[in-house]
Amino acid sequence: MPQKPKRKPTRKPYELFYWPGIPGRGEYVRLALEDARAPYVDVVRERETGMDEMLELLGRESAKRPPFAPPFLRDGRVMVGQVAAILFYLGPRLGLAPNSEAGALWTHQIELTIADFVAESHDVHHPLSVGLYYEDQKREAARRAKDFREARIPKFLDWFEAILAANGATKTKARLVGASPTYADLSLFHTLDGLKYAFPKTMGRLLRNRPLVASLH
Amino acid sequence: MPQKPKRKPTRKPYELFYWPGIPGRGEYVRLALEDARAPYVDVVRERETGMDEMLELLGRESAKRPPFAPPFLRDGRVMVGQVAAILFYLGPRLGLAPNSEAGALWTHQIELTIADFVAESHDVHHPLSVGLYYEDQKREAARRAKDFREARIPKFLDWFEAILAANGATKTKARLVGASPTYADLSLFHTLDGLKYAFPKTMGRLLRNRPLVASLH
Structure with a gap:
């Protein structure tokens, strides 16, 4: 039975x-x-x-x-x-990360780099103090934003594009680690979302030359 | 034989x-x-x-x-x-971290918080751009330093003092995790070293009321 x-x-x-x-x-x-x-x-x-x-x-x-x-x-x-x-x-x-130590560590390393990217992006609006209103540091924020747009965003996006390519990603299947989605893919997706909202022109221009990152969003 | x-x-x-x-x-x-x-x-x-x-x-x-x-x-x-x-x-x-998953993760969490502290501390001297010289952002750095000294350093030090106390640390044996030294102890030691160099007056004053953190250095 x-x-x-x-x-x-x-x-x-x-x-x-x-x-x-x-x-x-x-x-x-x-x-x-x-x-x-x-x-x-x-x-x-x-x-x-x-x-x-x-x-x-x-x-x-x-x-x-x-x-x-x-x-x-x-x-x-x-x-x-x-x-x-x-x-x-x-x-x-x-089920959003590899089980091997090296794979888990690599996914984590990508996530930590995304965290750095997000922290820098957040600081653009609060270059002097998170305790001050944006209005009280607007001029400084504009200067910092210029550097972030011109030097930092491209540097980060280039790295993501390179590791996607090294992972054999294609425009129709862009994964940062292995063949299955990981939390790093989700985090990068969310970060791109925020950056496109904050810097639509810069991101539009930069993503045209980074097809793999672009296809992640 | x-x-x-x-x-x-x-x-x-x-x-x-x-x-x-x-x-x-x-x-x-x-x-x-x-x-x-x-x-x-x-x-x-x-x-x-x-x-x-x-x-x-x-x-x-x-x-x-x-x-x-x-x-x-x-x-x-x-x-x-x-x-x-x-x-x-x-x-x-x-041999500088616990072997258990929870213990390793807690040590890592402390290290990530130290990393945040260090990043904020570093930003004090480059509030507008890491690509600009300190001399070109001196006035902005002074404003940011004030916030860092008055709001941020105490908040971080209070947390370290609290978790040392919760771990049963004493002034003669201050450990952040368990009874043996971990890399988190070494990292906090090094961070305090830098902060004392950069902000001697502030750190002198703040460490007087945080005996466990003070004894780590």
Whole structure:
């Protein structure tokens, strides 16, 4: 007699903690969770007590390993902060990273470089202080933006184009690592999205000569 | 008859690639290698062909997984870029990180936060562009330095003090993770060193109220 099929045990959902409202860095984690259709709770958005819980976990006194800042992820007893570290943790669990040590490390290295790119991009609007309004540093932001457009964006895009090519990517199948999508692809997609919004002319011009990166978006 | 003791196979030295001259980010990796007395070659400094080798590896065409920028490490067939990723790789191999996944990840998370701290600290002198001389952005640097001293340094130091306390650290035995030294301790030591040099008054004042961080230096 055939056995009754065992029901797959339901996984306790991941808990993502991030500021509500603007997408920001939490979006990189959300994208991976959504892409993998993983069970997760966006705690501050979905639970009435979410904001209190997040502030409590950030609180210095109670937690043994409090993250420095949101976003952070809780998976049972494990708590991880820093976007790149969260994705490194989630990657193999969500099927969005290679299982080999070298492959996982390479994907992580790409993610860390994307994080640098995003940090520089964010700084363009706050060259003097994240505590000051953009309006109070507009002139400085304009100078910094020039350098970012002319020197930094091309340097980063060239690197992504080169590693896509080295991975054998084609315009119809552009993957940064191996043949399957990884969280690095998702993160680069999201970053390009933001840059196209912020610098439409520059990105339009630069992407014409970087067909592989262009096809990732 | 007693067997002739087998000679421990000599390890092929790690190869560290970094710009020669100023210490910079390569120093974080050097510190870990030195502390562990690991065999390594500081390629550009020690080999006559070192600079050419580094530029060749950074070259876009030849390498399959070229790092974005120095420092990077080669260990046989594995090549790793990004300071935090290099240390994550070296940590367990040098006995400078816990072996458990959660412990390794927590050490890495601390290192990533140190990297953020260092990046912000570096930006103080180049708020408009890393391509411009400090002299051409001196006024802007002064404004940014004020924010960094008053808002950012205390926020980071408070976090380090809190996680040291949560780890049961004492003034005579200040460790960030567990009971043994990790690369995170070395990196924080080096960062404090730089900050004390750059902001002697601020750091003197702030460290008086953060005894655990102070004792790490």
